[in-house]
Amino acid sequence: MPKTIISVDFDGVLHSYASGWQGPREARDPPFPGAMEWLRDMLAMGYRLEIFSSRSSMEGGIPTMIDWVNRHAKLITGRNDWTPELIYPTVKPPAKVILDDRAMYFTGKWPTPAEIDAFQPWYKKDAQR
Numbered sequence: 001m002p003k004t005i006i007s008v009d010f011d012g013v014l015h016s017y018a019s020g021w022q023g024p025r026e027a028r029d030p031p032f033p034g035a036m037e038w039l040r041d042m043l044a045m046g047y048r049l050e051i052f053s054s055r056s057s058m059e060g061g062i063p064t065m066i067d068w069v070n071r072h073a074k075l076i077t078g079r080n081d082w083t084p085e086l087i088y089p090t091v092k093p094p095a096k097v098i099l100d101d102r103a104m105y106f107t108g109k110w111p112t113p114a115e116i117d118a119f120q121p122w123y124k125k126d127a128q129r
Contacts, residue, residue, distance in 0.1 A: 003048035005095040010053035010065050012101030012121055014039070024058035027068040036076040039069075043085050050093040051086055062088045 011017045016029040042049055051069065055061030066083055073082045087093070101121040104111055111119075 003046055004097075005048045005050055005093055006042065007050050007052050007093045007095035007098045007100075008039075009098075009100040009102070010051055010055065012123060013099050014051065015068060017101075017123065024055040024061035025064050027064050031072050036072050039073070039082075039086075040076055043082075049086050050089050050095065052089055052093060056088065056090050062090070 008014060010027075011021070014031055014035045015027050016032045018029045022028065039049060051065055053061065053065065055065065065088060066086075069086065070081055070083065074080055101123065102119075104116075104119060
């Protein structure tokens with residue numbers, strides 16, 4: 001039976017993105033709390049995790065994500081390389097679930113321009129509280 005695919009956005013989901021966009025070859029911030037443990041646990045349960053980002057199609061983007069994940073995963077597992085277990089596609093994967101900080105859930109009702117203009121990723125909503 002094929003593994004269930006979960007597409008996980010990199011910036012703002014795994015990578016805390018506190019510094020904002022610094023280019024496809026820069027990922028300076030720590031993981032969002034619990035991110036590496038979640039990756040570890042989901043892999044252990046047999047899910048297929050595909051890390052996808054707007055940087056995926058940019059020069060240096062995938063190597064930057066791979067290096068960042070491996071560096072932070074080592075702190076959790078002691079293993080240097082998670083690369084064989086994670087997939088880094090260059091196009092949107094056919095996932096059952098997509099975890100993304102910049103997505104609107106489609107409910108069958110098209111969002112209005114005002115709803116689109118008012119949309120904010122989770123980390124900006126928290127800053128306003």
